Amino acid sequence: MLEPLAAIGRRTLTWLARLGRAALLLVALLREASIGWQRPRLVVEQLHAEGVHSLLIIIVAGLFVGMVLGLQGYNTLVHYGATGSLGWVVAQALLRELGPVVAALLFAGRAGSALTAEVGLMKSGEQLAALEMMAVDPIRRLLAPRFLAGLIALPLLTAIFSLCGVLGGWWVGVGLLGVDDGTFWGQMQAQVALGYDLGNSVLKSLVFALLVSWIALFEGYDCTPTPYGVGRATTRSVVHASLAVLGVDFLLTALMFTEV
Amino acid sequence: MDKSRGIEVAVGLFVLLGVLALLGLAFQVSGLADWRPGGGYEVVARFADSSGLKPRAPVTLAGVRIGEVTAVEYDAERFQALARLRIDGRFRELPRDSSASIVSAGLLGEKYIALQAGGAYDYLKAGDEIQLTQSSLVLEQLIGKFLFNAGSGGGNRPPNRGNVGPPPEAGDPFAQ
Numbered sequence: 028m029l030e031p032l033a034a035i036g037r038r039t040l041t042w043l044a045r046l047g048r049a050a051l052l053l054v055a056l057l058r059e060a061s062i063g064w065q066r067p068r069l070v071v072e073q074l075h076a077e078g079v080h081s082l083l084i085i086i087v088a089g090l091f092v093g094m095v096l097g098l099q100g101y102n103t104l105v106h107y108g109a110t111g112s113l114g115w116v117v118a119q120a121l122l123r124e125l126g127p128v129v130a131a132l133l134f135a136g137r138a139g140s141a142l143t144a145e146v147g148l149m150k151s152g153e154q155l156a157a158l159e160m161m162a163v164d165p166i167r168r169l170l171a172p173r174f175l176a177g178l179i180a181l182p183l184l185t186a187i188f189s190l191c192g193v194l195g196g197w198w199v200g201v202g203l204l205g206v207d208d209g210t211f212w213g214q215m216q217a218q219v220a221l222g223y224d225l226g227n228s229v230l231k232s233l234v235f236a237l238l239v240s241w242i243a244l245f246e247g248y249d250c251t252p253t254p255y256g257v258g259r260a261t262t263r264s265v266v267h268a269s270l271a272v273l274g275v276d277f278l279l280t281a282l283m284f285t286e287v
Numbered sequence: 288m289d290k291s292r293g294i295e296v297a298v299g300l301f302v303l304l305g306v307l308a309l310l311g312l313a314f315q316v317s318g319l320a321d322w323r324p325g326g327g328y329e330v331v332a333r334f335a336d337s338s339g340l341k342p343r344a345p346v347t348l349a350g351v352r353i354g355e356v357t358a359v360e361y362d363a364e365r366f367q368a369l370a371r372l373r374i375d376g377r378f379r380e381l382p383r384d385s386s387a388s389i390v391s392a393g394l395l396g397e398k399y400i401a402l403q404a405g406g407a408y409d410y411l412k413a414g415d416e417i418q419l420t421q422s423s424l425v426l427e428q429l430i431g432k433f434l435f436n437a438g439s440g441g442g443n444r445p446p447n448r449g450n451v452g453p454p455p456e457a458g459d460p461f462a463q
Contacts, residue, residue: 076405213344
């Protein structure tokens, strides 16, 4: 009779406990971030895994997103005889929304899932426990460098994504559809503000980097140490990170860009 | 050792690429500075109204792009706008009495400067001023004028067909 009610209570408590553990992990990650100064080599190795290996997908995706933006923007603007604003439309869409968001989603799929699987397998292989036995803090030695590398890698990847997108839009707009080259760049430079658009773009990508790395590391660190558990944690990592990025993006946009 | 060196180089390249992309966005996209190579020569033109004209707008002659606007400034002495036009070096031989007008591409399109070649034998040089200019057309003013004309009865006249049309009414101060 009371069993369904008790089940709801148990699930809520489990969920709350997970949230609490996630918050504690974030605090620990921030506290142990000083390892980046003591052993920068660890961060560099993770930058290679998370950043360098994500480069190709980021560049290709950026080019195609920019090309689609150029094409769609042109098809709409041509009705109003305003194709000269194409550069502005492409650059602002990329800097404000598509660059940070799509790069973060790709990062969650490409690097976040790998982080979760890696940490989860370490846990199920009892490597984390072994480190603790040797009085080495696994959060400091393993997780914090990965966290830091994510914080550095994603803003850089976002900038590369946005630049490739602008180049893709430029190629379609100016190269294929015949928009004037000077107008394309001129309108863009006249309308896009350095601090406002580019600054907020970097800020957004920093927040997304923190979210994606944090969720990925937590799912791996907190997974059930079985093959099934690691698989589930990896799926959850990508799903939760993507949802978090999209939800927080709305919040950030409302905070940053409301007065325009 | 060799493998970790490769990793370091790859990461260094990645960071360099990211920083370059940020710089590229700052300079090329948000227009921090204009580092396109200079070339050609600069002339100026004063307009009574330059609304909508922006730096890097095209300058055309007979519809062909021959240069771009480098700056739109305010001339405090004459209460006018001063536009600086950079004409490409290939188009050195523009007659001195050419005229410039600000026109827009389409109804809502961006403004650009259209030059009409004059008939003089000497050419515009760097620093010269284009004397004959026509200001940009402001849509609101145009609508205002039209409404004013329509209200005073001028809008109800049959369309003027040149000299085959009906003779203008007597007493109309605006009759041709």
